[in-house]
Amino acid sequence: MREQRVSMNSASRAIDPEHVVVTEPVEGSPYPVHLMYVEAIDGVYIPIGLRKPDGPGPFPLILFASGNGGGGMKVLRDATQNRSWTLEQYLADGYAVAWMRYRAEVDYAYDRIGKLVEDRRQNRQLLNRGPLEYEDAIRIAEYAKTLPFVDGDRIGYVGMSHGGEMALKIASEYHGFRAMVASEPASHEFLRLRPDDTAHVDPKTGLLNVEKMLMREAAKVRPRITEAVAQERVRPIATPIFVQGRDSDELQGIFRVSYDLLHEAGKDAIWKSYDHPLHGFIYPVRGDDGRYAPDAVQRQAVADTLAFFGKYMKA
DSSP, X not given: OOXXXXXXXXXXXXXXXXXXXXXXXXXXXXXXXXXXXXXOTTSOEEEEEEEOOSSSOOEEEEEEEESSOOOHHHHHHHHHHHSOHHHHHHHHTTOEEEEEOOOOOOTTHHHHSOSOOEEEETTXXXXXXXXOHHHHHHHHHHHHTTSTTEEEEEEEEEEETHHHHHHHHHHHHOOOOSEEEEESOOOTTTTTOOOOTTSEEOTTTOOEEOTTOOOOXXXXXXXXXXXXXXXXXXXXXXXXXXXXXXXXXXXXXXHHHHHHHHHHTTOSEEEEEEOOSSTTTTSOOOOTTXXXXXXXXXXXXXXXXXXXXXHHHOO
């Protein structure tokens, strides 16, 4: 990937078609967002919204992911304007931050089609399969390391729900993140979980519908994972991971087993569960009055992530 030298002060004065950067203000924040496109391994462009503290840096950077992919720049701009209380806390603590979008999840493709391999044919790129969403996140991390205001040795990741499962997939084969948070990781695919009858195949699409799957207890989940496969995927992980659960979540057993496998394999991992009514509580949403009103549990959860990253990225 060609190195990009972006000056955030002048990025919007002229747009280079190969390196598009558009700067917008963020409501109620002194930190604007720099909207840009990162080239994925197959030449498709991935939108990110990058923000940084004042000054030249280099700053540690945290990449943020939420749920499934898709939605493009429109979703990214909405997240920046309305779901960025958490990111504001990181900016105030001296981190650069970036919301990511990535391509949509392909149902169980991670399980079926194996590792991505790149080759050449007629002097052009040849891939053995299309890239998956977690590989977009890897590409974004590699791109971020080329930016002059980013400390490439201090890149972190926070992923929620499917984004939390992506943390495990990424860490299993890529070691470029200093530390990661997997918040409510819906990692049934990573674990190769055999669902019970609370999940079903949608007759309209032929795809497995897990929206109503009930996996609250680790004792229920553990016998249903493919143990040897899950352990083999955990084995290469070298990145410290903070797994966050949610006491009342339907998939709490999956969250816990994700941590248990890391712990049993001797990985640098910690666990904490929170009593909160909302899936995705790690990202408070701006209210109709234009203000954020995070509750005590949300404040504590974000403070815990900052403390976790501080141990690895500010030492």
